[in-house]
Amino acid sequence: MSADPRVSIHPDSSVLLAAIAARLITKLVDAQDRYGEATIVLTGGSMGIGALKAVGESAACRAVNWSKVNVWWGDERFVEADSTDRNTVQARAALLDRLPLDPERVREPGAAGEFATSDDAAADYARRLAEAAAAEHDADVSDSRRSEPNRVPRFDVLLLGVGPDAHVASLFPEMAGIRETERTVVGVENAPKPPPSRISLTLPAIKSADEVWMLVAGEDKAGAVGLALAGAGPVQVPAAGARGRSRTLWLIDAAAASRVPEELVRKEPASA
Numbered sequence: 001m002s003a004d005p006r007v008s009i010h011p012d013s014s015v016l017l018a019a020i021a022a023r024l025i026t027k028l029v030d031a032q033d034r035y036g037e038a039t040i041v042l043t044g045g046s047m048g049i050g051a052l053k054a055v056g057e058s059a060a061c062r063a064v065n066w067s068k069v070n071v072w073w074g075d076e077r078f079v080e081a082d083s084t085d086r087n088t089v090q091a092r093a094a095l096l097d098r099l100p101l102d103p104e105r106v107r108e109p110g111a112a113g114e115f116a117t118s119d120d121a122a123a124d125y126a127r128r129l130a131e132a133a134a135a136e137h138d139a140d141v142s143d144s145r146r147s148e149p150n151r152v153p154r155f156d157v158l159l160l161g162v163g164p165d166a167h168v169a170s171l172f173p174e175m176a177g178i179r180e181t182e183r184t185v186v187g188v189e190n191a192p193k194p195p196p197s198r199i200s201l202t203l204p205a206i207k208s209a210d211e212v213w214m215l216v217a218g219e220d221k222a223g224a225v226g227l228a229l230a231g232a233g234p235v236q237v238p239a240a241g242a243r244g245r246s247r248t249l250w251l252i253d254a255a256a257a258s259r260v261p262e263e264l265v266r267k268e269p270a271s272a
């Protein structure tokens with residue numbers, strides 16, 4: 001089961017980032033109230049990293065118990081561990097290094113140098129996801145899926161940026177990764193956006209998240225956003241396939257919204 005998309009449009013990217021930060025903090029606090037911990041899947045790119053900076057700038061940042069937040073990534077560039085091309089390195093610089101996170105709860109995908117190929121790093125990441133899922137279900141002896149390899153833990157909120165070509169995470173149009181139906185993580189080679197080697201969650205893994213939030217700003221994304229929300233196929237328009245189980249929320253600015261079907265638009269009040 002997956003939730004139909006809802007769209008929230010903000011006047012510009014700075015209002016959008018502040019709104020994303022406010023929603024994210026609230027989401028994490030709510031998940032901690034419910035489960036005692038919260039699990040977030042981060043994304044890279046302009047909006048993913050901008051959102052993290054905005055969380056750090058919010059006075060409410062300290063409302064979250066960061067020691068009880070589990071952090072995963074939706075995709076990673078398969079380069080050396082200290083490369084500033086890595087989404088994890090950028091996320092640390094933007095926010096994570098200043099938070100009192102529990103290092104054991106921060107699960108970075110593997111890097112070149114640690115693994116020979118992007119496929120090897122992807123398999124390792126999938127294994128760690130499956131272990132985390134199994135640990136969540138250890139107490140539930142009646143759960144027959146406890147030891148399945150293609151599992152992921154509960155994702156409370158999974159963030160995705162969207163490229164001008166409508167890619168999400170590192171799932172690019174017409175490439176093998178977007179067609180994957182079994183594995184939770186794939187290695188990606190020859191990505192059209194550099195760097196060419198990557199690892200990515202697949203659509204089945206993304207769609208297991210409770211909430212999926214699409215973070216998009218800029219006129220250059222308007223075509224991709226319009227196609228995704230008009231019901232294009234995910235192989236051609238990967239963003240169209242990303243849905244959460246209970247919520248699919250498009251958080252976008254006015255420039256990215258110019259081709260969104262009118263019936264999907266819910267306008268947020270402009271800031272004073």
Ligand SMILES: O=C1O[C@H](COP(=O)(O)O)[C@@H](O)[C@H](O)[C@H]1O
Binds near residue numbers: 044193
């Ligand atoms: O390469 C990537 O691109 C997407 C979108 O990035 P943006 O800068 O166009 O917002 C990003 O979400 C993904 O994590 C990243 O690896």
